[in-house]
Amino acid sequence: MKSDKKELIFDAMEKLMSEVPYKDISVDVIAKKAGIGKGSIYYYFKSKDEILYSVIERCYRRAVHEYFETLHTSSENSALAKIKKLFQSVIKRDFSGNEKNMLITLHLHDDMTLHHKMKCAAIQEISPVLTELLKEGINEGSIKTDTPKESAEIIVAVLTFFLDDTVFPEDNNSMLIKLKILAGVLETCLKTEPGSFDFLYKAN
Amino acid sequence: MKSDKKELIFDAMEKLMSEVPYKDISVDVIAKKAGIGKGSIYYYFKSKDEILYSVIERCYRRAVHEYFETLHTSSENSALAKIKKLFQSVIKRDFSGNEKNMLITLHLHDDMTLHHKMKCAAIQEISPVLTELLKEGINEGSIKTDTPKESAEIIVAVLTFFLDDTVFPEDNNSMLIKLKILAGVLETCLKTEPGSFDFLYKAN
DNA sequence: TAAAATACTTGACCGTTGGTCGAAAATATG
């Protein structure tokens, strides 16, 4: 019966973030939601911001984990196919209304503190994975670039930027056009077969 | 002798932001620096954040204004040349240490609130100008794209992202590689002559 | 097992903050 307080705090924060704007989440409220004393919070985290960071990082780590899960249950194993899966693990729920997850919920909030941190976390957590996939693609011959690490970082950065509703507060059509441009950019950037990234803007 | 209080507040805020982290700038301090009562601040701005937004917007508007100034003092008037000038007005001081301006100063701060807002403001202020330049280039024949507006927004977004030190906290070499990639991406994205955007990563 | 040490828990408390407000001062209007 180890009641991991740290996990309790995580869960309380995550729950709250999906319910109310970050600015309305006080440490007292987190403690209340977690069912522990306020002082305990500061036994496990050195600041309120640290809780936020940890939650966001965990969120992207889960997306990466989900991607690795899908790998096992699939025959297609080309680098490009894997990249597609990785992207989908991160973004797929952002465009379907029914299965909201943490990432989309976070994006919806208007608090700026969140958005910058999310981009940084995304780059930190996801770009290393993508970097390896790019290298795989290079070995396979399906991808050509001399700078996989930097390319990966750029790609993740841009992708995350795109998913941020608050940066481009526009209609879906503009978003679709941009995703199409992005697909083209990725193709030329990585010198892949035409259509390799069409899944970004094509339904399913 | 109209002592425009609003301007006083602007200047105080701008000065303070170049001196201390945003989180250390209280409304009392702004009032003190501006030499007015705290209550007066809330007569002209409805919140502290609104001051921040206004200052950042003014900052990018100045960059755009500076660009328009350089237009008059030049013979070269091709769309690509103008785009180069626009970019340089926004970023040039970010890489030279001596002539620090507001933009670089802001980027240096570690406060997240700033960074997201700066990206939004950059897109809002600069991408319309770039959109027109892309259209010019299309008419000239030097640029080819069906979606100038969206392309412009993407370009500004990515560029701003790159200039943000806190997102890619790496060495200058990685930054240089990324700017090189970006230049290539812009070329293929806009179908311009090779080397059109080399100024992004080449010294002067 | 008792005692000592360590790890964990707590909520009252603190300093600071963004923002409010009624009143005073300045300015405009007639």
Place this chain on the structure above:
DNA sequence: CATATTTTCGACCAACGGTCAAGTATTTTA
């Protein structure tokens, strides 16, 4: 000059993030 309107102000407030001494549970020691 009197009245109305705009501007200025700082004492004040509620709420916040964070601290802390004092307690309780758990583990270690002998």
